[in-house]
Amino acid sequence: FTKYEGNPVLTPFDGLKDFRDPKVFWYEKGKCWYMIVSADKETRFYKSKNLKKWDYVSAFGKGMGQQPCQYECPDFFQLPVNGDKNNMKWVMTMNINPGCWFGGSATEYFVGDFDGKQFTCPDAKDVKWMDWGKDHYATVTFSNTGDRVLAITWMSNWQYANLTPFKQNRGANGLPRELKLFENNGKYYLSEDVAPEVYSLRKTTRTLANETVDESKAFASLTAGMDGAFEIEADITPDANGIAGIEISNNKRERTLIYFDMKQGKVVMDRTESGLTDFGKQAVPHDIELAWDKQLAAEGKQPARVVNSINYKNDFALATWAPLSLCQAGKKTYHVDIFVDKSSVELFVDGGRIAMTNLVFPVAPYENVKLYAKGGKAQFNNINVHKLAL
Amino acid sequence: FTKYEGNPVLTPFDGLKDFRDPKVFWYEKGKCWYMIVSADKETRFYKSKNLKKWDYVSAFGKGMGQQPCQYECPDFFQLPVNGDKNNMKWVMTMNINPGCWFGGSATEYFVGDFDGKQFTCPDAKDVKWMDWGKDHYATVTFSNTGDRVLAITWMSNWQYANLTPFKQNRGANGLPRELKLFENNGKYYLSEDVAPEVYSLRKTTRTLANETVDESKAFASLTAGMDGAFEIEADITPDANGIAGIEISNNKRERTLIYFDMKQGKVVMDRTESGLTDFGKQAVPHDIELAWDKQLAAEGKQPARVVNSINYKNDFALATWAPLSLCQAGKKTYHVDIFVDKSSVELFVDGGRIAMTNLVFPVAPYENVKLYAKGGKAQFNNINVHKLAL
Numbered sequence: 001f002t003k004y005e006g007n008p009v010l011t012p013f014d015g016l017k018d019f020r021d022p023k024v025f026w027y028e029k030g031k032c033w034y035m036i037v038s039a040d041k042e043t044r045f046y047k048s049k050n051l052k053k054w055d056y057v058s059a060f061g062k063g064m065g066q067q068p069c070q071y072e073c074p075d076f077f078q079l080p081v082n083g084d085k086n087n088m089k090w091v092m093t094m095n096i097n098p099g100c101w102f103g104g105s106a107t108e109y110f111v112g113d114f115d116g117k118q119f120t121c122p123d124a125k126d127v128k129w130m131d132w133g134k135d136h137y138a139t140v141t142f143s144n145t146g147d148r149v150l151a152i153t154w155m156s157n158w159q160y161a162n163l164t165p166f167k168q169n170r171g172a173n174g175l176p177r178e179l180k181l182f183e184n185n186g187k188y189y190l191s192e193d194v195a196p197e198v199y200s201l202r203k204t205t206r207t208l209a210n211e212t213v214d215e216s217k218a219f220a221s222l223t224a225g226m227d228g229a230f231e232i233e234a235d236i237t238p239d240a241n242g243i244a245g246i247e248i249s250n251n252k253r254e255r256t257l258i259y260f261d262m263k264q265g266k267v268v269m270d271r272t273e274s275g276l277t278d279f280g281k282q283a284v285p286h287d288i289e290l291a292w293d294k295q296l297a298a299e300g301k302q303p304a305r306v307v308n309s310i311n312y313k314n315d316f317a318l319a320t321w322a323p324l325s326l327c328q329a330g331k332k333t334y335h336v337d338i339f340v341d342k343s344s345v346e347l348f349v350d351g352g353r354i355a356m357t358n359l360v361f362p363v364a365p366y367e368n369v370k371l372y373a374k375g376g377k378a379q380f381n382n383i384n385v386h387k388l389a390l
Numbered sequence: 391f392t393k394y395e396g397n398p399v400l401t402p403f404d405g406l407k408d409f410r411d412p413k414v415f416w417y418e419k420g421k422c423w424y425m426i427v428s429a430d431k432e433t434r435f436y437k438s439k440n441l442k443k444w445d446y447v448s449a450f451g452k453g454m455g456q457q458p459c460q461y462e463c464p465d466f467f468q469l470p471v472n473g474d475k476n477n478m479k480w481v482m483t484m485n486i487n488p489g490c491w492f493g494g495s496a497t498e499y500f501v502g503d504f505d506g507k508q509f510t511c512p513d514a515k516d517v518k519w520m521d522w523g524k525d526h527y528a529t530v531t532f533s534n535t536g537d538r539v540l541a542i543t544w545m546s547n548w549q550y551a552n553l554t555p556f557k558q559n560r561g562a563n564g565l566p567r568e569l570k571l572f573e574n575n576g577k578y579y580l581s582e583d584v585a586p587e588v589y590s591l592r593k594t595t596r597t598l599a600n601e602t603v604d605e606s607k608a609f610a611s612l613t614a615g616m617d618g619a620f621e622i623e624a625d626i627t628p629d630a631n632g633i634a635g636i637e638i639s640n641n642k643r644e645r646t647l648i649y650f651d652m653k654q655g656k657v658v659m660d661r662t663e664s665g666l667t668d669f670g671k672q673a674v675p676h677d678i679e680l681a682w683d684k685q686l687a688a689e690g691k692q693p694a695r696v697v698n699s700i701n702y703k704n705d706f707a708l709a710t711w712a713p714l715s716l717c718q719a720g721k722k723t724y725h726v727d728i729f730v731d732k733s734s735v736e737l738f739v740d741g742g743r744i745a746m747t748n749l750v751f752p753v754a755p756y757e758n759v760k761l762y763a764k765g766g767k768a769q770f771n772n773i774n775v776h777k778l779a780l
Contacts, residue, residue: 252671253703273703278668281642281753313643313663363671 010054016040021073023140024051030116036092038071043094045119058117061094064124065108068288069099073138076114077149079181081188089181089188090114092121093130093151095138097158098289101129102320103305104159105137111181111188123187130192132322133269133357134159135344136174149179150195155344155357158286159315163279165361166343174357175339175346182353189326193352194339202231202386210381213244216372222385223248228342228365231386237333238262239376247370248340254362256345258338259372260324267334267349267356270319272311275362280316322354333379340366341388400444406430411463413530414441420506426482428461433484435509448507451484454514455498458678459489463528466509467539469571471578479571479578480504482511483520483541485528487548488679491519492710493695494549495527501571501578513577520582522712523659523747524549525734526564539569540585545734545747548676549705553669555751556733564747565729565736572743579716583742584729592621592776600771603634606762612775613638618732618755621776627723628652629766637760638730644752646735648728649762650714657724657739657746660709662701665752670706712744723769730756731778 012019018040027034027047035046035054045057061071073095081087093109100106107130112121130139131153139153156164156171164171176195181188211217223230238244238260245259245268257270271277285293285303293303306312310319327334327350339346342365347356371380402409408430417424417437425436425444435447451461463485471477483499490496497520502511520529521543529543546554546561554561566585571578601607613620628634628650635649635658647660661667675683675693683693696702700709717724717740729736732755737746761770 276668276671278666281666 004052006052009052010035010037010046012039013056018070023073023075025076025143027116034076036074036076038074038094041070043071043074043092058119060092060110060119060121064121065094065110066096066099066101066106066127068292069096070286070288071096073140075140076119077141077179079149079179079190081181081183083180090119091179091181091190092119093139093141093190097137098286100134100157100305101127101132102134102309102318103285103289103303103315104134104157104283106134106157107131107136107139107153109190111190126187128189129322130190131355131357133320133347133355134316134318135171135359136355136357141179151177151179151192153177153357155359160280160283163282164359165276165279171359172344174344177352177355180352184326184353185329189353191352192355193348194337194346198339201388201390203389204387206385208383208385210379211371211383213371213373213378213380215374216370217380218368218370220368222367222369223340223365223387224367226365226367226387227389228340228362228367229388230340231388232338232340232369232383233336233386234383235333235335235381236260237379237381239373239378240332242376242378243374244378244380245372246336246338247368247372248338248345248366249368249370250362250364250366251368252362252364254364254366256358256360256366257319258336258345258347260334261321262324263375264321265324266321267324267347267354268310268319268321269345269347269356269358270311271345271358271360272313272317272319274360277314277317277361280314283315285315320356320358322349322356324354326353333381339388394442396442399442400425400427400436402429403446408460413463413465415466415533417506424466426464426466428464428484431460433461433464433482437506448509450482450500450509450511454511455484455500456486456489456491456496456517458682459486460676460678461486463530465530465541466504467531467569469539469569469580471571471573473570480509481569481571481580482509483529483531487527488676490524490547490695491517491522492524492699492708493675493679493693493705494524494547494673496524496547497521497526497529497543499580501580516577518579519712520580521745521747523710523737523745524706524708525561525749526745526747531569541567541569541582543567543747545749550670550673553672554749555666555669561749562734564734567742567745570742574716574743575719579743581742582745583738584727584736588729591778591780593779594777596775598773598775600769601761601773603761603763603768603770605764606760607770608758608760610758612757612759613730613755613777614757616755616757616777617779618730618752618757619778620730621778622728622730622759622773623726623776624773625723625725625771626650627769627771629763629768630722632766632768633764634768634770635762636726636728637758637762638728638735638756639758639760640752640754640756641758642752642754644754644756646748646750646756647709648726648735648737650724651711652714653765654711655714656711657714657737657744658700658709658711659735659737659746659748660701661735661748661750662703662707662709664750667704667707667751670704673705675705710746710748712739712746714744716743723771729778
């Protein structure tokens with residue numbers, strides 16, 4: 001590398017303070033480079049023939065998706081819908097802080113078309129989350145991965161990233177994920193499943209017998225000796241009006257619950273009793289979110305992050321959820337793939353139609369697994385527990 | 391003071407390591423001084439004419455009351471039963487660590503007779519707690535208070551005294567308390583009510599209307615502006631099979647519950663969601679308690695402190711309780727007097743027949759009060775809320 005003497009090659013034409021995180025990609029149709037860059041409450045496209053001189057093209061995002069918000073780390077890529085290469089769509093991913101449904105930072109996306117001038121998205125007022133947990137931010141994709149789009153996320157949230165009881169870091173990356181587009185009720189959504197290369201981490205596998213669960217079936221010490229790094233796969237058929245879930249716990253009465261609530265049409269991850277959670281009391285909302293809180297309070301309403309989460313205790317101790325309407329209509333059985341790695345739980349439902357990433361801080365590794373059902377029997381089939389290691 | 395050149399005036403005849411906390415009192419009948427001193431798993435009496443030469447008299451306590459245990463800070467005083475000066479009894483109080491019903495340290499007592507040679511207690515196998523909370527230890531009485539016996543306690547527990555999120559101290563003293571003896575079902579018990587001098591701290595008083603509570607009646611901001619230091623008095627008549635309680639909370643979703651559970655015959659204080667509680671996860675049991683845990687585990691049983699407390703989450707996050715059988719039989723209405731002082735909650739039921747002291751660490755002062763009932767209506771009468779200050 002020789003540092004270019006003409007730096008910076010680009011400054012915002014309006015002197016914006018929040019202008020950052022450029023992502024450069026080759027736009028084959030126009031035979032030139034494009035850059036997408038976050039510009040406060042919108043993203044901007046620039047293009048260039050030589051990567052030195054950049055021309056402004058257009059902007060997108062003001063007032064779109066989740067509001068209020070502020071953008072960071074935008075990304076832009078093309079994907080086939082349902083794998084059909086004759087039906088390619090452009091996807092813009094935006095990391096927003098604040099704006100998370102559950103408070104703080106998160107990744108949303110827009111699906112639409114791009115003609116080299118303007119990105120258009122017919123349902124840009126909709127809010128689409130790439131991941132429904134609280135700890136999935138600054139997600140960007142790799143370049144030069146052929147037809148595949150592979151993303152990597154930072155597992156934390158600006159609400160409490162500086163408060164988490166990590167000693168070694170300020171948040172690790174999540175598992176790499178492969179993004180695909182699927183159509184659901186006439187709209188386009190991203191699925192974010194774990195990249196299949198991750199399966200090579202499976203060291204030992206224990207297959208459990210299929211279980212019809214009335215109340216609960218406990219497997220004490222099932223993941224003992226796995227050092228808190230394991231994967232649980234299962235096909236779960238909850239009662240049509242019931243709750244069916246998996247509890248992972250340690251012997252310190254700390255636990256994370258992952259459950260389907262069929263009456264609510266939600267899959268939920270509850271970390272209220274997952275381990276250390278007091279630090280969440282010190283979380284301070286972003287100024288933008290604080291202003292929003294005040295506005296809602298004036299209307300006699302609770303903060304959105306309180307209302308939108310389940311079992312809210314503080315900004316860390318809460319449950320996150322995703323709507324099961326993202327899965328195929330009429331489904332009765334859901335495939336879950338849960339990756340636990342000491343202080344993270346990454347849930348993938350039905351091949352990533354729902355992804356949900358949450359940090360947890362148990363004081364001892366989770367080593368017990370319990371299947372449970374309420375309000376009706378649940379069926380748990382094809383249960384595999386893998387020890388994960390390098 | 392001139393330091394006595396013959397110190398120490400007393401050493402244990404058997405070279406015991408745990409020999410400490412002497413309490414000296416004048417024994418009028420024998421016209422001499424007596425000393426009670428903790429000697430590991432018993433207490434010993436010594437007597438002296440000149441406070442210099444001490445003669446061993448007798449010992450008491452081995453295998454008595456709560457087991458296993460270790461004694462500290464013993465005390466010994468005389469009180470009339472039910473105020474009848476013709477029926478005087480001797481009371482030995484013992485601070486034990488471990489031994490607390492709920493884990494860690496606590497204060498128990500024995501009521502009996504003393505003839506200058508031996509303390510005898512007919513029900514010494516019973517366990518009698520001076521206070522039913524987790525934060526009442528090293529309790530001793532003042533000398534030279536005439537006929538009154540006034541005690542002061544240290545509000546903490548050796549399970550977590552070094553972990554509490556206090557910045558200024560390692561535990562404050564509780565409010566001074568006046569001790570009396572009462573007879574209940576043919577046995578003698580200590581009542582420990584707040585010393586009436588404490589009432590002089592009442593600065594402003596708000597009297598609420600009597601309430602018949604079906605589900606709940608909330609008084610938001612009732613104690614706002616009191617800087618977290620207030621007293622709540624009420625006469626509570628729970629439904630015969632119901633639950634009736636008072637919730638004190640702040641606007642950070644932190645709360646302490648004090649409730650009567652009539653089916654269980656218990657009055658309960660629940661601090662599981664009282665504020666900061668994570669530090670309780672680091673609590674380490676005393677070696678003696680740890681050995682006991684192991685013994686119970688070998689029998690397939692949970693640790694006693696887990697079984698004995700309610701809603702156990704960790705050694706701090708739990709609820710403590712006392713049996714309502716300590717109150718007069720056939721009672722339907724209970725008088726509660728609750729003193730909150732930022733990080734402590736001291737509960738006195740029926741003039742101290744039940745005392746319960748627990749630390750709490752809310753991140754903001756408690757300022758909301760809610761009366762609630764479950765499983766039947768409850769009556770709350772004579773509700774006074776006092777602001778407390780010097």
